[in-house]
Amino acid sequence: MPIIDFAALNGDWKQREEARNQLDMGFQTYGFVYLENHSVPQRMVDDAFVWARRLFSLPLDVKLQAKHPAKNTPENHRGYIADSIEHDTQPIFDGNEIQKPRATFLERKETFEMGNPFPESEAGLNIWIPEERLPGFRAFQELWWTECIKLQQSLLRVFGDVLGLQDEDLLCRQQSRNDAHVSLIHYPSMSLAPLHSHQQRPPNAHTDIGGLTLLFQDEVGGLEIHDDSVFKPVIPKRGTVVLNVGEMLERQTNGRWKSALHQFTAPREAMMQEGFKPDCDVVDRFSIVYFGQPDPKVLINALPGCEIDGKWMPNLGDFWSDAVSSYNWLDGRLKAEFYVSKDTTEEEARATERRWDPPSTWVNVYD
Ligand SMILES: O=C(O)CCC(=O)C(=O)O
Numbered sequence: 375m376p377i378i379d380f381a382a383l384n385g386d387w388k389q390r391e392e393a394r395n396q397l398d399m400g401f402q403t404y405g406f407v408y409l410e411n412h413s414v415p416q417r418m419v420d421d422a423f424v425w426a427r428r429l430f431s432l433p434l435d436v437k438l439q440a441k442h443p444a445k446n447t448p449e450n451h452r453g454y455i456a457d458s459i460e461h462d463t464q465p466i467f468d469g470n471e472i473q474k475p476r477a478t479f480l481e482r483k484e485t486f487e488m489g490n491p492f493p494e495s496e497a498g499l500n501i502w503i504p505e506e507r508l509p510g511f512r513a514f515q516e517l518w519w520t521e522c523i524k525l526q527q528s529l530l531r532v533f534g535d536v537l538g539l540q541d542e543d544l545l546c547r548q549q550s551r552n553d554a555h556v557s558l559i560h561y562p563s564m565s566l567a568p569l570h571s572h573q574q575r576p577p578n579a580h581t582d583i584g585g586l587t588l589l590f591q592d593e594v595g596g597l598e599i600h601d602d603s604v605f606k607p608v609i610p611k612r613g614t615v616v617l618n619v620g621e622m623l624e625r626q627t628n629g630r631w632k633s634a635l636h637q638f639t640a641p642r643e644a645m646m647q648e649g650f651k652p653d654c655d656v657v658d659r660f661s662i663v664y665f666g667q668p669d670p671k672v673l674i675n676a677l678p679g680c681e682i683d684g685k686w687m688p689n690l691g692d693f694w695s696d697a698v699s700s701y702n703w704l705d706g707r708l709k710a711e712f713y714v715s716k717d718t719t720e721e722e723a724r725a726t727e728r729r730w731d732p733p734s735t736w737v738n739v740y741d
């Protein structure tokens with residue numbers, strides 16, 4: 375997986391050319407690249423992990439004061455989700471098919487979900503832990519958000535050039551509301567044996583739903599990406615952020631960039647047969663993910679300039695119609711992913727099971 379120098383992406387003509395080609399090849403081949411020398415200060419990345427640790431080490435009853443509502447629409451995808459509730463998936467919308475991953479095991483992770491914290495974005499309101507229980511958390515998340523937006527927007531501008539778009543700023547403008555989503559994730563320490571035997575994966579193998587994902591991982595390791603034949607580890611590299619292509623961006627590039635399947639399991643050393651100790655535990659891991667996604671009303675089609683040369687994959691093609699908006703794609707995918715859990719009511723569980731059909735006409739969701 376290539377390591378792209380962010381400064382070179384915007385450097386002199388020669389550096390730029392080289393780094394932009396590397397980025398293009400990385401997204402075509404793996405759907406993932408590392409980005410180094412980027413604009414988010416390392417001190418702030420370190421602070422973001424400290425805040426995540428503080429949050430998840432609060433007592434469960436405090437975390438549940440910011441409980442994620444069971445209404446699983448994009449604007450309600452906010453707040454704290456306890457361990458073993460979520461089910462990451464690939465795009466599966468069939469009511470029977472979706473039951474298969476759910477029938478296996480629940481995912482061992484707890485997460486805190488946030489949307490754009492600024493009122494002018496008109497995003498769904500965040501659900502915060504009471505300030506007195508975690509003073510300063512909210513203020514930090516607002517700063518963090520602003521840094522991630524800056525990085526995301528400057529990358530989208532570069533993408534416009536790499537993809538040869540007639541309008542280089544189109545991707546930026548399609549995200550003018552910065553309607554992204556941040557997940558703080560804690561994978562609790564757990565026994566190695568079920569990971570080793572592949573009975574458990576803290577998140578299931580999945581593809582990301584949206585546009586460009588910025589993934590900050592700590593130094594534990596365990597993230598793996600599928601290269602069309604096997605899963606390979608994405609070794610943590612301090613100072614880098616991992617960039618990966620979501621389903622909507624894959625479709626917008628007409629399949630030129632790949633939305634790769636990925637999963638999380640024990641670090642590679644622990645998974646090696648030679649060193650395998652069945653009675654040992656893997657340590658806690660934290661990650662912070664910024665999921666960029668186009669504004670809700672943007673229709674997700676091949677971008678002008680990407681229509682002809684694409685190699686759009688027919689297996690995903692079934693689910694897309696010309697009228698799928700960013701909102702509807704996200705909404706359908708979230709409904710498919712969420713909620714069959716111990717504390718989900720039967721009625722809520724049934725609501726998530728209904729089959730989601732992509733709309734045949736454009737639905738203006740905000741009117
Ligand atoms: O924690 C990780 O490394 C991966 C998280 C992830 O893939 C996701 O939340 O979509």
Ligand SMILES: [Fe+2]
Nearest residue numbers: 580581582636
């Ligand atoms: Fe992911």
